[in-house]
Amino acid sequence: MVAVADLTVLLLGGTGEARRLAALLVRDRPRWRVVTSLAGRVADPALPEGEVRIGGFGGPAGLVDWLRRERVDAVLDVTHPFAATMSASAVSACAETGVPLLVVRRPGWTAQPGDAWRRVPSLAAAAETVAGMGERVFLTTGRQSLAAFADLDRHWFLVRSVDHPEPPLPRRLTVVLDRGPFTVDGELALLRRYGIDVLVTKDSGGTMTAAKLDAARRLGLPVVMVDRPSAPPSDQVTRIEDALPWLAAHPSSSI
Known part of the structure; x- marks a missing residue:
C-alpha cells in the first residue's frame, strides 16, 4: 500500500482550473508528486507549479504505458470541456490500469435575461x-x-x-x-x-x-x-477544492 504522503498524481491540464489545482496540491501536499501534462498546442503556455510534461501520450495505449512506468496513483482530468479525445483516452487508460480517475469540469454557461x-x-x-x-x-x-x-x-x-x-x-x-x-x-x-x-x-x-x-x-x-460533448463516464466534480477529499478516499492505484 502506497502511503498517502507519497502519492503520484497526474493532472491532465491546460486550463486555469488545472493550474490552480496544481498550486493547491503542491503547496498543501508537499510530499506528493504532482505532474501536469499539457498537450503542447500553445507555443508559450502558462505553466503550473510542480512537474510539467508537454506533448501527447500517443493515445490510450501510450497513456497506459506512462501510468505504469511512472507508478501513478490517481489521474485528475482538468482539461478543457471540449477536449473530448484526451478525456476519452483517460477513461480508457484508467479502466485498463485500475488507476482512479476524477474529472474536474467547470459548469457550463447559463443564458441570462436579455440573452439571444x-x-x-x-x-x-x-x-x-x-x-x-x-x-x-x-x-x-x-x-x-x-x-x-x-x-x-x-x-x-x-x-x-x-x-x-x-x-x-x-x-x-x-x-x-x-x-x-x-x-x-x-x-x-x-x-x-x-x-x-x-x-x-x-x-x-x-x-x-x-x-x-x-x-x-x-x-x-x-x-x-x-454545446459541450457528453461528459466522460467517471467520477466528476465542479470545484477544484473537491479533488482533495476525493484523493483522500482513493489513496493508491491497483497497479
Whole structure:
C-alpha cells in the first residue's frame, strides 16, 4: 500500500482550473508528486507549479504505458470541456490500469435575461446557423476549429487566439492575438470597433472568457453557442477544492 504522503498524481491540464489545482496540491501536499501534462498546442503556455510534461501520450495505449512506468496513483482530468479525445483516452487508460480517475469540469454557461442564444450541437451546425445571420462574426471557438467556417465567403470573421491559426481558414479574416481573462469593457470596445453582428462561441464555462457574453447581451447581439460533448463516464466534480477529499478516499492505484 502506497502511503498517502507519497502519492503520484497526474493532472491532465491546460486550463486555469488545472493550474490552480496544481498550486493547491503542491503547496498543501508537499510530499506528493504532482505532474501536469499539457498537450503542447500553445507555443508559450502558462505553466503550473510542480512537474510539467508537454506533448501527447500517443493515445490510450501510450497513456497506459506512462501510468505504469511512472507508478501513478490517481489521474485528475482538468482539461478543457471540449477536449473530448484526451478525456476519452483517460477513461480508457484508467479502466485498463485500475488507476482512479476524477474529472474536474467547470459548469457550463447559463443564458441570462436579455440573452439571444442559439444553441447548436456542433461546429458544423454553428457554421450552418451563421450562414443565415449577420455578415461580421466574432468567432471564439478556438484556432483549431476554424476549418468548419472556411467556406463561408460571404462573412467576415474576427478571430481571437493565443497563437496564429493555421489553414484552412475563412477567406475574409482578421486575427487578434490575446489571452484571457477579459473584461466587459474591453469586450464592448472590441465588438464596437469591429462592428460585430454575431458572436460564435463554445460553451466553455468559467469566468476567464465570460465577459464577451455580457458584452453581447448589452449590445443586443445574437450568440451561437456550441454545446459541450457528453461528459466522460467517471467520477466528476465542479470545484477544484473537491479533488482533495476525493484523493483522500482513493489513496493508491491497483497497479
